[in-house]
Amino acid sequence: MKIGFIGLGNIGMPMALQLVKAGFEVYGKNRSPGKEQTFIERGGKAGLSLGQLAAEMDIVITCLPMPADVEEVYLAESGLLANAREGLIVIDCSTVSTALSRRLFERSEEARAKFLDAPVSGGTAAAENGTLSIMVGGRRDVFDRVSAAGVFDAMGKNIYYVGEAGSGSAVKLINQLMVGIHTQAFSEAFALGRASNLDPDTLFTILNSSLAQSKIMERHYTLYMAKDSYDPGFAIKLLSKDLNLVAETAAASNVRLPVGGRVQSLLGRAEGEYGALDMSGMAVYQADGDRRLREEGALKHFAVFLPMLDAEKSALYREEHLRFLDERRAAGMLHANGRFVDGAGGLVIYRASSYDEVERWVRQDPYIVKGARRYEIHEWDIVLADR
Numbered sequence: 001m002k003i004g005f006i007g008l009g010n011i012g013m014p015m016a017l018q019l020v021k022a023g024f025e026v027y028g029k030n031r032s033p034g035k036e037q038t039f040i041e042r043g044g045k046a047g048l049s050l051g052q053l054a055a056e057m058d059i060v061i062t063c064l065p066m067p068a069d070v071e072e073v074y075l076a077e078s079g080l081l082a083n084a085r086e087g088l089i090v091i092d093c094s095t096v097s098t099a100l101s102r103r104l105f106e107r108s109e110e111a112r113a114k115f116l117d118a119p120v121s122g123g124t125a126a127a128e129n130g131t132l133s134i135m136v137g138g139r140r141d142v143f144d145r146v147s148a149a150g151v152f153d154a155m156g157k158n159i160y161y162v163g164e165a166g167s168g169s170a171v172k173l174i175n176q177l178m179v180g181i182h183t184q185a186f187s188e189a190f191a192l193g194r195a196s197n198l199d200p201d202t203l204f205t206i207l208n209s210s211l212a213q214s215k216i217m218e219r220h221y222t223l224y225m226a227k228d229s230y231d232p233g234f235a236i237k238l239l240s241k242d243l244n245l246v247a248e249t250a251a252a253s254n255v256r257l258p259v260g261g262r263v264q265s266l267l268g269r270a271e272g273e274y275g276a277l278d279m280s281g282m283a284v285y286q287a288d289g290d291r292r293l294r295e296e297g298a299l300k301h302f303a304v305f306l307p308m309l310d311a312e313k314s315a316l317y318r319e320e321h322l323r324f325l326d327e328r329r330a331a332g333m334l335h336a337n338g339r340f341v342d343g344a345g346g347l348v349i350y351r352a353s354s355y356d357e358v359e360r361w362v363r364q365d366p367y368i369v370k371g372a373r374r375y376e377i378h379e380w381d382i383v384l385a386d387r
Contacts, residue, residue, distance in 0.1 A: 001025070001149060004053035004060040005044075006073055007094070008035040010233060011120065012063035014127035015093070015155045020044050021130075022154035027053060050076075051083035059151060063093040063120075065238060067245070070094050074104055084113040089142060091116045091151075093134075095176065095238075097245050098166035099252070105138060105165035114142045117165060119172035120156065123219065124233045132156035135175075137167035173249055176242040180263045182216035183239070183279055187286040189217075190225065194287070200225070220280035230281040237275035240267035269332025299351045301335060302358040303380040306365075306373040307345040313372035320366035328361060335382075345373060349380065 001024055005016040008030040019026045020043045028039040028046050036046040050073060053060050060080055064070050070092060074080050080090055081104075090113055092104065101117035108115035116138035126132045134156040136143050143161045146152060152159045162171050189212070193203045204221045207213060224230055243264040250257045257264075270285040277284060308314060325348065328334040332351070339346040352358045358377055367373040 001059070001151075002027070002057045003151070004029065004048070004057040005063070006030075006050070006053070006060065007063040007065075007069075008032075008039055009063065009065065010124050011127045012093075013039065014124065015061075015063060015120070015132070016044060017042055018127075018130040018155050019151070022150060024151070024154070027057065029053065050079050054080045054083035054088060055085050057088065059089045059091060059146065059149075061091045061093060061151075065094070066241065067094070067096045067100055070096050070100065070104075075107065081107050081111040081113060084108075084111045086112040088113040089116070089146060090114070091118050091146065093118050093120050095119050095172050095242050095245065096169055098169045098173070098249055101137065101169040102166040114139065115165065116142055116146065117168040118152070119168055121172065121175050122156075126157075127155075130155060130157070133158040133160070135160050135162050135168045135171040137163055137169065137171075138165050170249070173242065173246045176239070177246045177257070177260050179216055179279075180239055180243050180246075180267065181259055182214050183220065183282050184263045184266060186214075186217045186220050186280075187283040190221075190283055191286045191290055195290070220283065224278055224280035225283055230277040230284060232276060232278040234279050235275060236267060236277050236279050236281055236285075237271050239279045240264075240271045240275065243267055268330060272331050296353055299353055301380045301382050302350045302352055302355065303378045304348045304350060304358065304362055305345060305376040305378070306348065306367055307376070308343060309373050310371060311343070313370055314367065317366045317370045317372050320370075321372075324365055333361065349382075355379065 003019055003024050003026045005012065005019065005026055006029045008016060008028050013035065016026055016028050016039060026044050027048050028036055028044045029048065029050070030036050040046050048056070062070060062073055064073065072079065090108060092101065105115045116136055118134050118136040120132040120134050122132040132155055134152055136159070140161060147159065162168055189207070190200060190203065193200060208218060243260065246260060247257065247264050250260070270282060274281055274285045325334055325337050328350070335349040335351050337346065337348045350358050350361060355377060362368060362375050362377065368375060
């Protein structure tokens with residue numbers, strides 16, 4: 001059986017190598033030619049285009065970092081589905097939204113190909129050992145064919161068929177929601193332990209044999225914190241992406257995520273400066289924030305009222321204004337924003353250490369620069385109802 005494997009990253013490379021080890025003829029493809037050369041040196045093959053993989057393979061597996069990468073590989077004119085031979089099985093192991101997985105299933109059916117969403121969990125160690133958990137959505141008969149060929153067993157230990165297309169992605173996003181929450185709990189717990197002058201090894205030993213035990217804590221502490229090294233196995237920026245997908249899925253399903261939403265926000269703030277660290281590096285973000293709190297005091301909230309000055313300019317520069325706010329949000333500066341439905345203006349709530357700091361940001365807002373709005377800044381003492 002010939003298998004194409006697209007995405008030879010931290011997880012994809014060992015998955016593809018496990019397929020080689022199991023005796024499959026595997027052709028790897030990656031944006032970095034160096035990864036393809038490494039794959040060849042370790043027993044794989046390479047050198048085929050997406051179109052050739054789609055036309056010549058029995059199965060093509062994708063394991064890509066971002067949803068946009070997945071869309072391009074599958075849906076571009078030079079991509080898999082435009083060139084798929086009839087009966088080709090395509091399996092996406094990336095973490096994407098359930099909506100995208102369902103769309104790829106539908107487009108695959110139109111192309112007379114067969115699609116499974118099969119995201120994985122377990123991290124680099126499980127990928128290297130062939131013990132990943134794989135959760136699969138799509139047609140049951142296609143899952144059975146792939147399973148009978150031994151493809152999933154070559155890469156994973158815990159293989160689950162979970163339902164129709166998109167179901168695998170749904171399970172993975174739920175998994176990532178809990179990974180994010182557990183990661184933040186780990187970060188806060190060890191920060192509190194540090195502040196209480198507790199020996200971290202002793203704290204870990206006790207927590208790891210108590211109800212607080214989790215695989216995430218064990219991973220983060222033994223592989224990263226205890227070694228004071230945060231080279232990424234799975235980077236903060238990728239966990240942030242996953243929690244954004246979780247939030248989109250929850251919103252579409254009318255499910256509230258009071259804790260998950262808070263973790264999503266924290267990951268978004270950490271991503272700018274800390275995004276390249278392993279997700280366990282949220283403990284570094286926590287520690288640095290605690291240090292700044294001791295040195296500079298708590299951040300304050302400032303409400304910025306943006307009364308209407310010129311309606312035409314406001315309409316003209318609205319997209320620039322919103323992009324500006326997105327940048328502030330990504331940097332952890334923005335608490336909330338919105339506009340009054342009667343057209344009176346808008347309200348932006350910033351987090352900052354001083355009035356002057358906020359005013360510097362406000363004066364960079366395209367609404368202010370272009371003369372669409374004026375501004376008023378007020379320090380705001382926020383009391384949350386669910387605190």
